[in-house]
Amino acid sequence: MNFERIDPILSFKELSQVIALDHNFMTYPWSEKQWKSIEEKNYALYIAKSGPILAFALYQLSPAESLAHLLKIVVAPTQQGVVSSSFFAMQKNSLSSLGLSRIYLEVSEKNLRAQQFYKKMGFELLRVAKNYYTDGSQALMMQLHL
Ligand SMILES: CC(C)(COP(=O)(O)OP(=O)(O)OC[C@H]1O[C@@H](n2cnc3c(N)ncnc32)[C@H](O)[C@@H]1OP(=O)(O)O)[C@@H](O)C(=O)NCCC(=O)NCCS
Numbered sequence: 001m002n003f004e005r006i007d008p009i010l011s012f013k014e015l016s017q018v019i020a021l022d023h024n025f026m027t028y029p030w031s032e033k034q035w036k037s038i039e040e041k042n043y044a045l046y047i048a049k050s051g052p053i054l055a056f057a058l059y060q061l062s063p064a065e066s067l068a069h070l071l072k073i074v075v076a077p078t079q080q081g082v083v084s085s086s087f088f089a090m091q092k093n094s095l096s097s098l099g100l101s102r103i104y105l106e107v108s109e110k111n112l113r114a115q116q117f118y119k120k121m122g123f124e125l126l127r128v129a130k131n132y133y134t135d136g137s138q139a140l141m142m143q144l145h146l
Helices: 015-025 032-036 084-097 112-120
Strands: 002-006 043-049 053-062 067-075 102-108 124-129 139-145
Touching: 002 084, 015 032, 015 053, 015 067, 043 084, 053 084, 067 084, 102 112, 112 139
Parallel strands: 067 102
Antiparallel strands: 002 043, 043 053, 053 067, 102 139, 124 139
């Protein structure tokens, strides 16, 4: 399995595979328009690839706050429990080398597997936001210092 940072993002030939993972496995996937409106310099996209792309993670970067906001992470079901920890470790190293010192994310109260993964990776709960998602469910806001 190869891990890579994709830069630039929008001209990446295999972006459609990333978007397909988003559509297949995220509860609230982005539209094509949302993907196309990414401002390259403020985002970091990571992929895991073994032939096809089997995982990705997308961050919005706020260098002024030394902050990386994890917007999306998807690992294909065949690779869950296999590559996620090493894939995330690569992302941490890369973000740290970009000068960032903190990762922030929101996760649904219903997504117990993702919550467990983030806890295992060292994320701490910051606060809970009520009525955060369109179905009225809560979000857990979590962060990790790099
Ligand atoms: C979130 C995601 C990237 C995590 O990667 P993963 O490979 O599944 O994570 P891991 O298997 O390493 O860790 C998940 C942990 O949750 C545990 N787990 C699995 N199902 C669970 C459940 N229903 N309730 C609680 N814990 C659960 C696993 O046992 C594992 O813990 P362990 O390593 O201590 O045994 C992956 O599940 C995924 O892509 N999910 C779909 C997209 C998604 O929800 N993304 C996150 C949006 S915020």
